[in-house]
Amino acid sequence: MNIVENIALIKEVHNHLETSVAQDEAISYLKKIGLSNIAKFRISQCSEVEIFYVMIIRALMTKEKSIVIVRPFAITHFLIDIKTIIDTILVLNNNKNIFILDLIVNEAEYKKEDRCNIIK
Numbered sequence: 001m002n003i004v005e006n007i008a009l010i011k012e013v014h015n016h017l018e019t020s021v022a023q024d025e026a027i028s029y030l031k032k033i034g035l036s037n038i039a040k041f042r043i044s045q046c047s048e049v050e051i052f053y054v055m056i057i058r059a060l061m062t063k064e065k066s067i068v069i070v071r072p073f074a075i076t077h078f079l080i081d082i083k084t085i086i087d088t089i090l091v092l093n094n095n096k097n098i099f100i101l102d103l104i105v106n107e108a109e110y111k112k113e114d115r116c117n118i119i120k
Contacts, residue, residue, distance in 0.1 A: 003030070003046065003054055004039045010061040029057045033088050056089060059096075066097040 001009075007029065008022035015022075030036045038050050046054070059067045082100075089098055 002040045002042055006043070007054060007057050007061060010058055014063060025061070026057070029060065029092060032091055052085075053088065053092075056092060060092055064096070066099065069098065069100045071102050 004023050004026045007026035011017040011022035012019055027036060027039055030039055038046055
């Protein structure tokens with residue numbers, strides 16, 4: 001299964017959307033963040049950051065109203081600047097509540113305006 005098929009599957013199964021419509025929506029999300037080039041890739045061909053963004057897009061395709069990202073530094077080792085991740089998520093997101101939870105050892109990685117909830 002390629003990336004577009006993987007993302008679109010959420011809408012196809014849960015919303016009974018036609019495959020072509022669901023895949024168009026998936027490609028639209030990828031284009032928003034400049035990743036349309038990975039649309040036909042398999043997961044093994046993607047970088048860690050690309051996989052992370054695919055996971056976010058899949059979560060955005062669900063009916064859930066909130067997304068919780070727990071310990072993003074544990075999920076991805078590429079994180080150098082969490083602000084880039086937050087900015088990209090804001091580009092993708094249009095109607096969901098997104099919460100980032102992390103451990104106090106990573107508190108210094110977040111600026112006050114990044115609004116991460118620290119687990120103590």
